Amino acid sequence: MDRRIVQVFYGPGKGKTSAAVGQCIRAASLGQSVIIIQFLKGNDAEEFNFLEKLEPDIKLFRFEKEKESFSELLASQKKEETQNILNGVNFARKVIDTGGCDVLVLDEILGLIDLEIITVEDIIHLIELRDDYTRLVLTGQNLPEELVEYMDVISKIELEKDITVN
Template identity: 30%
Template sequence: MKRKGLIVVFTGEGKGKTTAALGMALRAAGHNLDVGIFQFIKGSWHYGEMESIKRLPGVEMYRLGEGFTWKKEDTGRDAELAREGWKKARKAIMDGRYDMVILDEINYVFHHGFLDPVEVCDVLKNRPPQLHVVLTGNHAPQEIIDIADLVTEMRMIKHHYVDQQIKAQRGIEF
């Protein structure tokens, strides 16, 4: 059976996209693989997984955005941060430093028009052949789906916040 770097996409309205990607980072770290995690949206929020990742050798996280800020009138800063973040992620993809690169919430960046998925596809098609790349977020564009080796759509069936108005909780949502 042949071995090659895979493109993996976790998308959809349901919960668990970033969690699935971070599970892959945990698995990779267990095999002494180096992982770069590039978070495009999360910004300054504090997440429990950040503390865990600090303890994993070979796993590095880069926070590239300022949070879920596209709801404001002027999204120019968000677009600028997305482009700057993509430059960092693109360099990491092409320089061979990592065995796995996670582009967390990049699909939101595409959806809001801050990055061109065709440009990202071109980089992914020309990446080092053994590099695994994981992309997360709602609204995965068709261009990304078309080049992916694995696409999983998370579908919300029931959610405690929506259905019961139970607020986000430590260890579950963050």
């Protein structure tokens, strides 16, 4: 398979990252190399620490230094974390440009547009950078209309009911 597939999981519901991770596990089971880069969740998102057990088939990267998610930080912390996040985006660019994996998941990258850390054009540039990778998976709450034409698979995740207390 030498045609790129760009897939997005977006929406207000829970499970976008889990759906993306499901794609990763499926790809790894087929012998493909997988990289996940998480944004905005801090470096202590324990719910996905189990992925470290799946290395080297699935590699997880977090560039943020603070434990808390970006939304919980003070303004002074956000400024420093913004640079760390941009380092993560640059790493994603390098992975795509060098063909560093078969499947690249950019978890919560669409949220970076909402926060004006990156632009829609930055995402388009990532998508167009290289056309011989297998799959690029993006997640986030909102999908800008300008990106729809660049997507091959779009899944909107909406919450119908939530009785959990956490």
